[in-house]
Amino acid sequence: MKTLTIIDTFGFFFRSYFALPPLKNHEGFPTGLLTGFAKLIMQLHRDYPKDYLVFALDSGGENFRKSIDPNYKANRPEIPNDLKLQLEVAIKWVEDMGFKNISIEGYEADDIIASINKQANKLNIQVRIISHDKDLYQLIDGDTFLFNPSKKEEIREEECIAKYGISPKQFIDYQSIVGDSSDNVPGVKGIGTKGAAALLNQFQDLDSIYNNLESIESKRTRELLSQSKEDAYRSKKLVTLRDDLLESFDLSECEMPEESPLLNIVDSLKQYDLNSILKKLNKNPINKKKIIQRQKNQGDIPKHFNYQSHLIDTDEKLQKIMQNLTEQTIIAFDTETTSLDIKESKIVGFSFSIDGINAYYVPIGHNYLGVGDQVSLQCAKAFVHKVFECRYVIGHNLKYDLEILQTNFDFTPKGFSNIKDSMLLAWLLHSDSLCNLDFLMKKYFNHEMIHYKDIVHKNENFSQILIQNAVQYASEDAAACYQLYFKIYHCLEETILEVANNIEFPFIQCLISMETSGIKLDLDFFQTLKNESKERLYQISEEIFKITNKRFNLNSPQQLAIILFEDLNLQAGKKTKSGYSTSEVVLNSLYNAHPIIPKILEYRELFKLYSTYIEPLIQHAKLDKEHRIYTSFMQTGTSTGRLSSKNPNLQNIPVKTAQGRRIRQGFIAKEHHLLLSLDYSQIELRLLAHFSEDKAMLEAFLKDADIHLETAKKIFGEEQAYHKRSIAKSINFGLIYGMGPKKLSETLNISFSDAKTYIQNYFESFPTVKDFLKNQENFILEKGYSKTLLGRVRKFDFKDAQEYQKAAFLREGINAIFQGSAADIIKMSMNALTQAKLEAKLLLQVHDELIFECPENLVDSQGAMIKEIMENITTLKVPLKCSVNSGKNWGELK
Template structure:
C-alpha cells in the first residue's frame, strides 16, 4: 500500500529548532533548523521515493478556537527571532521544491492534517504523520500512524495505549480530563493522566463518565468532575480536530518527484552553507540521470508490453438539460434502442441504501448532452417533477439498452431495488467506469473526481458547494441539481469511453466477463443481509462482561493490587517491578507488554495466562459483540448488512466493510463463539462451500511440478506428501505440520527467518528445510525464480486472468525490493484464487437457485438455503465451483451445512 506523508510544518520546525545546535553560515545567518529540514527531505526521498508528501500549515487568520475560549494558547511565548528567520526560508523551500502546502483560514495545521488524513483513508492510502504534537494521537488508526524521523519510530495504536493507557479513539476524552497547560486547555483540575485513564477504562468516554458519575468510587473524583464539568466539555471542543475541511483531495498533486527535490534549491543550500546535504545530492545526481535515461530506453524497447500511463488530458464539455415532466421524459422513450449506450446516475437523500430515498436521476446517450430527471425535490415552491410511475417505466426501458454505464453502479442498482423494487434482468449489459479505472491502474484512486482531474484536468462540481451542511439533495433547487447530476452522467460516459480504449484487450475481457457481472451478484448479497441471534449476543455480552470482571479480580489478587488492565505502563510495573519477571523489549514508555512478550512469559507466573485471556476477551467484546448488537438493532429482522468492495485490494480479493464480516475470528474458541451468533432464518440452513487448498493447487498448476500434480490428481494429503519428500516416510506424519508451514509459506514469499519464527526453530534448521523442499520440488523453485525475474524486469505480476499487480522498483532499497517481490509472488496465487471465486460467484448467480449467497470470505462462499433443497443445491454449487475453469489439477470444494455459522466446518 502506498503511503502519504503529512508534515506538521510549523510543529516539526519548531521542535527541530530547539533540538538542533545553533549553526550559522559565514554571514551569521542561523541555519540549524534549515539543516534539519533539508536532511528530513533527503531522508524521505531516499526511504519513500514512490510515496506521496504534503505539508500542513497554520493559517494566518485568527484561530476559530479563540471563539470557544479567548484564553486558548494565550500563554504561548513569541518565537525566537532566529527561528522566525529560518521558518520563512523553509516555507519558501517547500514551494520551490514543488511540494503542496495546505492551510485553511481560521484553522490550525492539526485540523488540516486531520482533514487530509480523512480523505486519504477514504482513498485506501496509508498515512504517515510527521509531528511531535500529542493532539494528533487522536488520528491514529489501522491506516494512520505518527512518525519520528530521527529515531525512525512509528507510533501506532498499541504505542498510544502503552504511553497513555487509552486508545486513540479515547484520546480527546483523555485530553478533556487532563487538560494542557501549554495551550491553556483547562481539563478537570485534580485529575491527572493516571486517573483519567482509569476513568476511561471503566466508562469508555467523557459522556460515559458523566452518565455514570454516581458509580465512581472516589467521592473526591465525583466532586471534581461535577465542579469542572463545563471546563471538561469546553476542553473537549478545543482538542477535537476538525476533519471535514476538505471536500476532496487530489493525491496525485502530492507525488514524490522522480528527481531529488533538493536539487531545485541547490543555490539556496549553497548560500546557507548546508554542505553536508549538498555533498550527498550532487554526488548522486549524474548517476540518477543515467538511470532514468536507461529506464526510458527500456520502455521504448518494450513498447508492445502494456505499461499503464496517464495520457494527455482531453477537454471535457457537456450540456445539461432538464426533463421535469412526464411528457418530456416519455418523449425520450423511442430514443432508447437495443444499440444504445447510456450512462446513468442517481441522486439520493442518504448514502445508506436502506434509508436513502431517490431524489432524481441523470443519464446521457453521447457524453455531451446529459439529462436530469427530478422526482422528489422537497422545498417551498418546488417546480413540477416526474412521477414515480413514469420514472420507473423509463428506467426499465433504459436497462434494456446495449450498455448502461455507471460509476460505482452497485450503489445505484441498490437504490433502484430499495426504492422501486427494480432489478435489471441482464447482468452483462452493465458497465462501470470505476472498475475499468481500477483494472487500468489499481494503485491509484478511482473515485470520479480524481479520475476526471487525472484524465481530463476537469474539476467536478463539489457536493458541498451544492448541498448546504445539515441538508440533503432533496432540498436543493432543481436548477442546481440539474447541473450537478448532469455533469456526473456526462463525466462517467466520457471517462468510460476513454479508459476502455486505453485498457488492453485481455483486461477489457476481464472487465466484461468477470468484474461487471459481479456487480449484480454483490447487490444481491448486500441486500440479503445475514441474520444474527441478537438475544444470543446480548447473553454473550453479559457473560463476557462478567468474565472480564472475574478475570480482573483474579489478576488483581495475583498482583496484590488494583490497576488499569488496559494500561501497558501500569501492567509493566506490575510484571517487571512488583513481580520481578524477566523484562522483555523496551519501548519509549517503558518495558513492553506486547503479545509476543507475554507469550514468552506464559509459564513464568500464573498472572500472565490470565492477562492474555483478558486481552482476547476484551478485544472480542469491544470489536465485535457490542458493534454487532448495535448494527442488528437498526432493523426488525436483526440482520447485519455489510458492503463488499471490488476495488478495495491490490490482489483483486473482495473486501468487506461497515461491518467487516470477513475478519470475524475463527482460530480461537472465544472467537468462534462470535460466528455462532450468525444464524439461518427459520426453515433454512447455512451452507459453506470452501475451495480446498486453492492456492497450493494453483502453485501445482503454474509450476507444473509432477509430484504435486500427481498428489492432487489422486486426492492425496498434499502436506503429508510434502513431508514424505523432505523428511522421508518414517517421519512424515510427525513433520506434516512443518511441511504445511513450508507449503503455504512459499506462496506468501516466506524465507528462512520467518519460517524459523513460525516453527520456533533455528534459522539454520529453517534454511535446511527450505533447501530440502526445493530439492524435492525443483520445478517449484524454477517457477518462483522465473516469476521474480519477470516481476523485476516488467514491474508487475499476473494472475490467472491476466490482472496485474504493479510495482515501481526505481530508486528503492534492497529491503523494499524484497518486499515487492514477496507481494508480487503472493499476488499471483491470491489474485488467481480471487479470479476463480469471482467467476464461480457469477455462474452461481445465473444458476437460478433457491439458495441465497450471503457472504464471501476469501476462498469460502456462505449461502442460506431452504432446508428441503439444501443438500441438492449444495452439490450443484460445488459442481459449478469445481468446474468453473480447467486447470492441470482438479479444483475441490468442501461442503458444510448448519443452522449456525460457527458450526460450519
C-alpha cells in the first residue's frame, strides 16, 4: 500500500529550529532549521521514492477556535527572529521543489492534516504524519500513524497506549481533562495525566465520566470534575480537529519526483553554505567543482614563523587601511590592556594582521611623559566596527578582547558567525595540552615569543611602556594568532571543525553575556555567615585543644600529624618525605578511632568554606555597587568539554553539606526577579542508554521510570529493590566514571567481594552495557582517543605507558564519552537559548544545570520555553528531561 507523507510545516520547522544547533552561513544568516529541512527531504526521497508528499500550513487569518475561547493561544511567545528568517526561505523551498503546500483561512495546520488524512484514507492510502504535536495522536488508526524521522520511529496505537495509557480514540477526551497550558486549553484543573488516563480506562470517554460522577471513589476527583465541567467540554471543542475542510484530494499533485527535489534549490543550498547536503547529492548535474568546499582561503602557511611589524599612529594611516577591509577580508585581532580584570581594564591599543605576515599596532591609550602620536578613540572605534564586518575575525582567547571592546567602547558585534579562535582550535585538537599562545607557537613553529615580563616591568602596566617597544610585541601576537589558526585548522578533521564552527565559536557570545551579567550576592547574609563561621571555628579549635591539652596550628598537616600519630598514638598510614599523611581519606579511615577526628574534619570543612568562599565572595561583592559577583568562565579549562570558572570559582561550591548549601542561599535574584533553574535529569545515564542501546535501560527511560530503582530490581530483585536503590545509584554513576570493585567498596563501605558481586550482577542484568563499555575500551586502545556525541575527541598517548597509566587512560576515556557528550548537549542548549532572546537572563552554568534571573511574572512561561528548548535540542534514543525550579536564592532551587 502506498503512503502519503503529510508534514506539519510550521510544527516541524519550529521543532527543528530549537532541536538543531544555531548554525549560520558565512554572512551570519541562520541555517540550523534549513539544514534539518534539507536532511528530511533527502531522507524521504531516499527511503520512500514512490510515495506521496504534501505540506500542511497554518493560515494567517483569525483562528476559528478564538470564537470558542478568546484566550486560546493568547500567551504564545513572539517567534524568534532567526526562526522567522528561516521560515520564509523554507516555505519558498517547498514551492521551488515543486511540492504542494495547503493552508485554509481560519484553520490550523492540524485541521488541514486531519482533513487530508480523511480524504487519503478514502483513497485506500496510508498516511504518515511528520509532527511532534500531540494533538495529532487523535488521528492514529490502522491506516494513519505519526512518524519521527530522526529515529525512523512509527507511532501507532501501541506507542500511544504505552506513552499516555489510553488509546488514540480516547485522546480528545484525554486532552479535554489534562488541558494544555501552552495553548490556554483549561482542562480540569487538579487532574493530571495519570488521573486522566485512569478515569478513561474506567469509564472510556468524557460523557461517561460525567454521567457516572457518583461512581468515582475519590471525593477530591469528583469535586474537581464537577467544578470544571464547563472547562472540560470547552476544552474538548478546542482540541477536536476539523476533518471536513476538503471535498476531494488529488494525489497526483503530491507524487515524489524521480530525481532529488533538492536539485531544484542547489543555488540556494550554496547561498546558505549547506555544504554537507550538497556533497551528498550524488546525481547533482551541477559541476562538483563549483560546490563550496571547506571555506579555508588561508593560502600556504610557512613552516617557520616570520612577520613584519608596522606602527599605525595617526587617524589617516588607519583610515587608509580601513578602506581596504571588505566582507571577504580575514583578519587577526588582539587588544593590549592595563590588566586582565575585565571590569577594571582599560584598552591601550590593538594589533591586527590581514595576511599573517604584515602586522600592525595601533596605540590609543599609552600614558607617559613625552608619548608620541596616537590614534583617536573615534577613529579606533570606527575601525573596530569595520573589523567585525569582515569575513573572519581570528583571535586567541577572543572572548577577552570582545569583553574589553564591550566595556571600553560599548561595542558588541552584530553577529558572532565570523568569530574564530586559535585557542579553541588548539584545545579541540589536544584537550589535555596547554593552550596559551607562547606554548603553541613554540610547539608548532619552534618560535619563542616575546615575553610580557620582558617589556612590562614590575609595578607597571602596558600603558606605561614606550610605543616603539609595544609595536613589535603586539604585532607579533596578531601575526602569530593568524598563522597558528590555519596551522591547526589543517590538522583538524571535518567533524571537529563542525564542533568548532557550530558549537564552540558561537558559545563565546553566550559566555560573554554570562560573565558581564554577574549574579547578585546578599552581603548582609554573607556577613552573618562569616561571623557565625568565625565563632564556630573558634569553638571547634578550643574543643580540639582541650582534648589534646596543647595548642597548635590546626592548618599545619605536620603539626597535626604529630598530635595524631605521636601524642595520641593513632594508626598512621605510610610515611612520606613530608611526614605522615593527614589527608581526608586517612582521617575518614580513623573516624571512629578517636573523638578528635570528627572535630578535625568539621574544622577543615568549615575553614575551607570560610577561606575559599565566604571571605573571598564578600570581597568580590564589595567591589560592585549592586553587590554582583562576576566570574570568568574558562572554555578550555577541562579536557572533557565542561566549563570551569575562576575569580571566583562558582562551580565548585559544595552542595552535599549543610554549610555548603547555606552559602548558596546567599546568591539572590535582583528586585522583582527570581532565580530560575533548569537541570538536565540523569543526562549521563540517558547517554549510557543511548550509546549502549540496552533494552532494559531504554525501556526504563522511555517509561519515565526511576532508573535507579529499576536497576536495583534487576540486580537485587523486587523485594530488596527499595532498600538497595542507593547502591544501584552508586553503580549506575560509578560505571560512567570507570569505578571498579575497589572504589565501589570504599564508596559504599562494603567488602571488596560484595562490591565485585554487585558489579557482576549489574553486567549480567545489563549485558549490552558491558559490551558497549568493553567495545569503547578496545576502541580507545586501538585509536588512542574517545569520542563524544558530536565527535569531540579526547586523546591519549599509550606509547610507553605503564599498565596503571593505561588503566587510568581507559577510565578517563570512558568518562570523557559521557561528560563530553553532556557538555556537547548543554552547550548546544545554551547557544540556542542565547539566540532565542529570552526575558530570563542566563547567569550561571554548573555542570548540567543552568541558572537564570527572571522577572517574577514570567517565571512559569520562561521556564516552559527554556525547558522545551533544552529537552529538544538533540534527539537521543531516550528523551531528555529537565527539572524546573525557582526561588529567591540559589539554595531554594533544589
